[in-house]
Amino acid sequence: MTNQRPFSDDEVERYARHLVLREIGGPGQQRLKAARILIVGMGGLGNPAALYLAAAGIGGLVVADPDKVEISNLQRQVLFSSADRGRSKVDAGLRRLTDLNPHVETQALRLAVNAGNAATLVEGFDLVLDGTDDFATRLAVSDACVAAGVPLVSGAIGRWTGQVAVFPGRPCYRCLVPDVPPEVETCQAVGVVGALAGVIGSMMALEAVKLITGAGDPVVGRLLIYDALAAETRTVRITPDPACPACGADQPGGV
Secondary structure (H helix, E strand, C coil), rough: CCCCCCCCCCCCCHHHHHHCCCCCCCHHHHHHHHHHEEEEEECCCHEEEEEEEEHHHHCCCECCCCEECHHHHHHHCCCCCCHHHCEEEHHCCCCCCHHHHCCEEEEEEEECCCCEEEEEEECCCCECCCCCCCCHHHHHHHHHHHCCCCEEEEEEEEEEEEEEECCCCCCHHHCCCCCCCCCCCCCHCEEECHHHHHHHHHHHHHHHHHHHCCCCCCCCEEEEECCCCCCEEEEEEEEHHHHCCCCCCCCCCCC
Protein backbone atom coordinates (compact mmCIF):
# COMPACT_ATOMS: atom_id res chain seq x y z
CA MET A 1 0.00 0.00 0.00
CA THR A 2 2.75 2.46 -0.92
CA ASN A 3 1.80 3.72 -4.38
CA GLN A 4 0.58 7.31 -4.25
CA ARG A 5 -2.12 8.14 -6.77
CA PRO A 6 -3.52 11.67 -6.86
CA PHE A 7 -7.18 12.16 -6.01
CA SER A 8 -9.52 13.44 -8.67
CA ASP A 9 -11.80 16.37 -7.88
CA ASP A 10 -14.66 13.89 -7.49
CA GLU A 11 -12.68 11.85 -4.98
CA VAL A 12 -11.72 14.92 -2.95
CA GLU A 13 -15.38 15.83 -2.61
CA ARG A 14 -16.49 12.22 -2.12
CA TYR A 15 -14.04 11.54 0.73
CA ALA A 16 -14.23 15.02 2.28
CA ARG A 17 -15.44 13.73 5.67
CA HIS A 18 -12.48 11.36 5.83
CA LEU A 19 -9.97 13.95 4.71
CA VAL A 20 -10.82 16.27 7.61
CA LEU A 21 -10.61 13.46 10.17
CA ARG A 22 -7.36 13.77 12.12
CA GLU A 23 -7.00 9.97 12.32
CA ILE A 24 -7.38 9.46 8.54
CA GLY A 25 -6.71 12.64 6.55
CA GLY A 26 -4.96 12.60 3.20
CA PRO A 27 -2.35 9.95 4.08
CA GLY A 28 -4.95 7.57 5.47
CA GLN A 29 -7.21 8.02 2.47
CA GLN A 30 -4.25 7.28 0.21
CA ARG A 31 -3.71 4.05 2.11
CA LEU A 32 -7.35 3.15 1.62
CA LYS A 33 -7.05 3.86 -2.10
CA ALA A 34 -3.96 1.67 -2.38
CA ALA A 35 -5.43 -1.25 -0.41
CA ARG A 36 -6.77 -4.51 -1.86
CA ILE A 37 -9.33 -6.40 0.20
CA LEU A 38 -10.92 -9.81 -0.25
CA ILE A 39 -14.40 -10.37 1.18
CA VAL A 40 -15.32 -14.03 1.58
CA GLY A 41 -19.08 -14.44 1.67
CA MET A 42 -21.57 -11.95 0.23
CA GLY A 43 -24.36 -12.67 2.68
CA GLY A 44 -25.68 -10.71 5.62
CA LEU A 45 -22.23 -9.61 6.80
CA GLY A 46 -20.49 -9.27 3.45
CA ASN A 47 -23.22 -6.97 2.12
CA PRO A 48 -22.83 -4.04 4.56
CA ALA A 49 -19.08 -4.58 4.83
CA ALA A 50 -18.70 -4.30 1.06
CA LEU A 51 -20.96 -1.25 0.87
CA TYR A 52 -19.02 0.68 3.48
CA LEU A 53 -15.60 -0.33 2.18
CA ALA A 54 -16.56 0.71 -1.34
CA ALA A 55 -17.91 3.99 0.00
CA ALA A 56 -14.69 4.48 1.98
CA GLY A 57 -12.62 4.35 -1.20
CA ILE A 58 -10.85 1.00 -0.99
CA GLY A 59 -8.78 0.74 -4.15
CA GLY A 60 -9.46 -2.91 -4.94
CA LEU A 61 -12.37 -4.97 -3.66
CA VAL A 62 -12.75 -8.67 -4.55
CA VAL A 63 -15.82 -10.59 -3.39
CA ALA A 64 -16.17 -14.38 -3.36
CA ASP A 65 -19.41 -16.35 -3.04
CA PRO A 66 -20.90 -19.24 -5.06
CA ASP A 67 -24.55 -18.60 -4.22
CA LYS A 68 -27.44 -16.93 -5.99
CA VAL A 69 -29.84 -14.42 -4.47
CA GLU A 70 -32.89 -15.98 -2.84
CA ILE A 71 -35.97 -14.16 -1.62
CA SER A 72 -35.22 -15.23 1.98
CA ASN A 73 -31.89 -13.36 1.78
CA LEU A 74 -33.56 -9.96 1.42
CA GLN A 75 -34.53 -9.74 5.10
CA ARG A 76 -30.88 -8.94 5.91
CA GLN A 77 -28.81 -8.79 2.69
CA VAL A 78 -29.43 -5.16 1.80
CA LEU A 79 -27.10 -5.04 -1.20
CA PHE A 80 -29.70 -6.91 -3.28
CA SER A 81 -33.21 -6.14 -4.51
CA SER A 82 -36.17 -8.33 -5.38
CA ALA A 83 -35.19 -8.04 -9.03
CA ASP A 84 -31.87 -9.79 -8.25
CA ARG A 85 -33.59 -13.04 -7.29
CA GLY A 86 -31.81 -15.92 -9.04
CA ARG A 87 -28.77 -13.84 -9.97
CA SER A 88 -25.26 -14.53 -8.76
CA LYS A 89 -24.70 -12.71 -5.46
CA VAL A 90 -21.28 -11.46 -6.46
CA ASP A 91 -22.48 -10.19 -9.84
CA ALA A 92 -25.51 -8.43 -8.36
CA GLY A 93 -23.37 -7.04 -5.55
CA LEU A 94 -20.65 -5.66 -7.79
CA ARG A 95 -23.20 -3.78 -9.87
CA ARG A 96 -24.39 -1.95 -6.76
CA LEU A 97 -20.85 -1.33 -5.50
CA THR A 98 -19.79 0.17 -8.83
CA ASP A 99 -22.87 2.38 -8.82
CA LEU A 100 -21.94 3.53 -5.34
CA ASN A 101 -18.29 4.28 -6.11
CA PRO A 102 -16.90 3.92 -9.65
CA HIS A 103 -13.38 4.66 -8.36
CA VAL A 104 -13.18 1.22 -6.71
CA GLU A 105 -11.80 -1.62 -8.83
CA THR A 106 -14.04 -4.62 -8.21
CA GLN A 107 -13.87 -8.30 -9.09
CA ALA A 108 -16.38 -11.11 -8.62
CA LEU A 109 -15.35 -14.68 -7.79
CA ARG A 110 -18.29 -17.06 -8.27
CA LEU A 111 -16.82 -19.84 -6.17
CA ALA A 112 -16.80 -21.40 -2.74
CA VAL A 113 -13.67 -20.80 -0.69
CA ASN A 114 -12.35 -23.97 0.92
CA ALA A 115 -9.19 -25.62 2.20
CA GLY A 116 -8.18 -26.47 -1.36
CA ASN A 117 -8.17 -22.96 -2.80
CA ALA A 118 -8.00 -20.55 0.15
CA ALA A 119 -4.19 -20.30 0.17
CA THR A 120 -4.08 -19.22 -3.46
CA LEU A 121 -7.00 -16.81 -3.14
CA VAL A 122 -5.69 -14.76 -0.20
CA GLU A 123 -2.26 -14.11 -1.69
CA GLY A 124 -1.57 -10.50 -2.60
CA PHE A 125 -4.30 -8.95 -0.47
CA ASP A 126 -3.69 -6.44 2.29
CA LEU A 127 -6.65 -7.67 4.30
CA VAL A 128 -9.31 -10.40 4.24
CA LEU A 129 -12.83 -10.16 5.65
CA ASP A 130 -14.67 -13.40 6.44
CA GLY A 131 -18.44 -13.16 6.76
CA THR A 132 -19.28 -16.77 5.96
CA ASP A 133 -21.69 -18.89 7.95
CA ASP A 134 -19.86 -22.21 8.27
CA PHE A 135 -16.90 -23.16 10.41
CA ALA A 136 -15.05 -25.19 7.78
CA THR A 137 -14.75 -22.13 5.55
CA ARG A 138 -13.78 -19.87 8.44
CA LEU A 139 -11.00 -22.22 9.47
CA ALA A 140 -9.75 -22.60 5.90
CA VAL A 141 -9.66 -18.84 5.39
CA SER A 142 -7.92 -18.29 8.73
CA ASP A 143 -5.27 -20.94 8.05
CA ALA A 144 -4.59 -19.40 4.63
CA CYS A 145 -4.28 -15.91 6.10
CA VAL A 146 -1.84 -17.13 8.76
CA ALA A 147 0.32 -18.83 6.13
CA ALA A 148 0.28 -15.77 3.86
CA GLY A 149 0.75 -13.23 6.65
CA VAL A 150 -2.50 -11.44 5.79
CA PRO A 151 -4.62 -9.98 8.65
CA LEU A 152 -8.16 -11.31 8.97
CA VAL A 153 -11.33 -9.58 10.12
CA SER A 154 -13.91 -12.17 11.16
CA GLY A 155 -17.59 -11.69 11.93
CA ALA A 156 -20.48 -13.95 12.90
CA ILE A 157 -24.14 -13.59 13.85
CA GLY A 158 -26.97 -15.74 15.17
CA ARG A 159 -30.36 -14.95 16.66
CA TRP A 160 -29.74 -11.61 18.44
CA THR A 161 -25.98 -11.88 19.05
CA GLY A 162 -23.02 -10.93 16.88
CA GLN A 163 -19.26 -10.94 17.22
CA VAL A 164 -16.25 -9.35 15.55
CA ALA A 165 -12.54 -10.06 15.92
CA VAL A 166 -9.32 -9.13 14.17
CA PHE A 167 -6.70 -11.84 13.80
CA PRO A 168 -3.23 -10.53 12.90
CA GLY A 169 -1.77 -14.02 12.53
CA ARG A 170 -1.23 -14.91 16.16
CA PRO A 171 -3.60 -15.49 17.80
CA CYS A 172 -5.59 -16.81 14.86
CA TYR A 173 -9.19 -17.91 14.47
CA ARG A 174 -8.18 -21.52 15.13
CA CYS A 175 -6.93 -20.47 18.58
CA LEU A 176 -10.54 -19.50 19.29
CA VAL A 177 -12.21 -22.39 17.43
CA PRO A 178 -9.75 -25.30 17.07
CA ASP A 179 -11.99 -27.37 14.81
CA VAL A 180 -15.50 -27.55 13.40
CA PRO A 181 -17.87 -27.91 16.39
CA PRO A 182 -19.82 -31.20 16.43
CA GLU A 183 -23.17 -29.41 16.74
CA VAL A 184 -23.64 -26.17 14.84
CA GLU A 185 -26.74 -24.00 14.87
CA THR A 186 -27.46 -22.30 11.56
CA CYS A 187 -29.33 -19.06 11.01
CA GLN A 188 -31.72 -21.01 8.81
CA ALA A 189 -32.62 -23.21 11.76
CA VAL A 190 -32.60 -20.74 14.66
CA GLY A 191 -33.19 -17.42 12.88
CA VAL A 192 -31.43 -14.05 12.99
CA VAL A 193 -32.76 -10.52 13.25
CA GLY A 194 -31.99 -8.75 9.98
CA ALA A 195 -30.62 -5.47 11.31
CA LEU A 196 -27.99 -7.34 13.35
CA ALA A 197 -26.23 -8.22 10.10
CA GLY A 198 -25.94 -4.51 9.34
CA VAL A 199 -24.46 -3.78 12.77
CA ILE A 200 -21.81 -6.50 12.67
CA GLY A 201 -21.01 -6.10 8.96
CA SER A 202 -20.50 -2.37 9.50
CA MET A 203 -18.24 -3.13 12.47
CA MET A 204 -16.17 -5.38 10.23
CA ALA A 205 -15.78 -2.57 7.69
CA LEU A 206 -14.86 -0.15 10.47
CA GLU A 207 -12.16 -2.46 11.80
CA ALA A 208 -10.81 -2.81 8.26
CA VAL A 209 -10.60 0.96 7.86
CA LYS A 210 -8.81 1.25 11.21
CA LEU A 211 -6.30 -1.44 10.29
CA ILE A 212 -5.49 0.08 6.91
CA THR A 213 -5.23 3.69 8.08
CA GLY A 214 -3.62 2.96 11.45
CA ALA A 215 -6.44 4.74 13.28
CA GLY A 216 -7.41 3.83 16.81
CA ASP A 217 -7.17 0.44 18.46
CA PRO A 218 -8.55 -2.45 16.39
CA VAL A 219 -9.96 -5.50 18.18
CA VAL A 220 -6.73 -7.43 17.67
CA GLY A 221 -6.57 -10.50 19.87
CA ARG A 222 -10.01 -9.68 21.26
CA LEU A 223 -13.53 -10.87 20.55
CA LEU A 224 -16.14 -8.13 20.63
CA ILE A 225 -19.56 -9.59 21.43
CA TYR A 226 -22.74 -7.58 20.85
CA ASP A 227 -26.01 -8.60 22.54
CA ALA A 228 -28.71 -6.81 20.57
CA LEU A 229 -31.55 -7.75 22.93
CA ALA A 230 -29.77 -6.24 25.93
CA ALA A 231 -28.07 -3.48 23.89
CA GLU A 232 -24.77 -4.42 25.52
CA THR A 233 -21.27 -5.21 24.34
CA ARG A 234 -18.43 -7.03 26.02
CA THR A 235 -14.93 -7.94 24.96
CA VAL A 236 -13.16 -11.24 25.59
CA ARG A 237 -9.40 -11.68 25.29
CA ILE A 238 -8.31 -14.36 22.81
CA THR A 239 -5.25 -16.19 24.10
CA PRO A 240 -2.78 -17.65 21.57
CA ASP A 241 -2.73 -21.43 21.69
CA PRO A 242 0.89 -22.68 21.84
CA ALA A 243 -0.25 -25.95 20.26
CA CYS A 244 -2.32 -24.33 17.51
CA PRO A 245 -1.67 -26.25 14.26
CA ALA A 246 -1.84 -23.00 12.28
CA CYS A 247 0.04 -20.38 14.32
CA GLY A 248 1.63 -22.35 17.18
CA ALA A 249 5.27 -22.10 18.13
CA ASP A 250 6.25 -25.11 16.04
CA GLN A 251 4.55 -23.77 12.89
CA PRO A 252 6.15 -21.49 10.24
CA GLY A 253 5.82 -17.97 11.57
CA GLY A 254 4.95 -19.21 15.06
CA VAL A 255 6.58 -17.73 18.15
